[in-house]
Amino acid sequence: MEKNDYINNRIILNKREFSWKTYFLQWEWLLVLILALIIVVNSTLSPYFLNYNSITGATMTFLDKSFIVFPMVLIMIMREIDISVGSTVALSAVTMGVLYNAGVPMILALLICILVGAICGFLNGYLIAKYQLSAVIVTLSTMILYRGLAYVLLEDESAGGFPEWFNYFGWGYVGGVPFILLLFVAFAIISSLILHRTVFGRHVYAIGSNTKASKYSGVKVDKIKIIVFTMAGIAAAITAIFLTSRMGSTRPNVADMYELDVIAMVALGGISTAGGKGKMPGAIIAVLIIGFLHYGLGLINIPAQFLLVITGLLLIISVTITNIKFKGSKRK
């Protein structure tokens, strides 16, 4: 009996004890607060903002690039980065347009678009994992390469004239909800589950906190990196489909600077580029923050250039706050 008690006293809890205080002091709740603030300010600034049609309509305009945010979260947790995603969007969109104009059926063109995105992402992942190259270097070169290939394919022309049903991606509704919003929610749930509820997700965190240690403990680092970068390529192709559908045509210079917008959203979501930190919900809220911020400022006719300044300041201030927070917790 005594022995048992002794053991019982030494039980180490598997989970940290739940406390409301630490729960609400998380970065994600601060983001929710910012989002709420933006929505309140928006609705006081414009009487047209706070109704269902306006909000769902708004999501159609900014959600296209959000699909890249999900894999980018995984990439940045792994301490890598992908700056070629904007070019991948352009290359897969242009390939789709060129093929369709050459007489390929639209369905097949869509599939090839996804395939092109996957190949672009795979190449990034393969070079980074197999040659242990820095992701900045690889994706910087492929960024120039993919964008260049898009120009080779379409030169300075544009490809359009897609079939009627293709508009559905960008403008269609399912039971009163925009199709793109439904897909965004589905992606958000699936990728949150992948990151936070699967072994794969834990491995991603492990790679980010300590690549070598995780390699020696049996995590297939190379394989996971290649899979995640391929996912980013596929996500870029999905963005390409929605973007092309919304605009009705495509050019080699579409999705310019998308990579930086996406990285800004992920960083604002509390994912540290130092690796191993951050959660998926943060990034999802950050997408909505930047989206509604832009939409709201557009409603009251604030010039687009001013948005750049605000986005930049928001990014710097939020990252600085997280930094101070992490420093504080370290000292304890």
Added chain:
Amino acid sequence: MSIKSQEKESMLFKIAKHREVGLLGFIILLAIIIQILNPQFLTLENLNDLFTNAAILTILAIGMLLVLLTRGIDLSIAATLALSGMITAQTVSAYPDLHPLLSVLIGIFVGTLCGVILGLLVSKLGVLPIIASLGLMYVYRGSTFMVAGGEWINAHQMSASFKAIATSNIIGINTLIFIAIIVFLFFYYFMTYTITGRRIYAVGSDPESAKISGINIEKILILVYSIMGGLSGLAGVLWVSQYASAQGNTASGYELTVIAACILGGVSINGGVGRITGVLLGAVLLGTLNNALPLIHVSPFWQSAIEGAVILFAVLFNVIVNRKYEKNQLLRRVI
């Protein structure tokens, strides 16, 4: 292993060790091929053009070298360039009698200010360079548009003396080339022979040891980003003077070309590795590609794809040769 094959391999490794030699060889090879395809390439006039266009890239790449050496990166340089170019152009159009040297100083001042802000964010607040410079890129680019108020500053609003900064010739050679040479020589001396220059290398190769040996890392970081900002400001004035127009989207995306030139020149993104001569050659190689492809009738739409492929090839080649070299070193130790 026979002596002969060992000698052969050591040749390869010498090239790997002195990356500049390999790069120079590649540039010469490229030049010979282009010259055969189009004899117009190696004329004084075209070379003047080539180096004029590579000059601004060289100036920026030298600054980026310092930043990359400290394990940092600066994505805000193109926006800094645009902002300081725009402010200078507006000052020049408001005061046409302004001395050209003074306008250059204004640009450098604005650029340095931008750089100091980034340096403070990185060193004092500990924000990662890639995030801090990304945020500031948005801020500076937006500020450029706002300062401009949606307007462009055009050639007729600039004084002749201002436009002459980047377009006049001295003994038949463009002034931009002279400016780039001066910047290069200054920083060559600075990085190789001064204590501060060596400290920049020390901070990048091992921050912990650098700190222990008494180097003030924060000071070095602020210095490095200020220099980068100052050079971007200088480049901004030169850019506006060369193209005789200042726009909100001047040099948009150019930061990545600059980083590409550094990578071609053998600078490591992980800090501590890279030489200024390599960076010069990297910039010249990119300049040569830009200049020569139209000469040999390559469609301009192929340019970017070829550039990307060359950079990727150079990076892979470098890694493969380095791996072999390291493997060989290890084998030797075993024997």
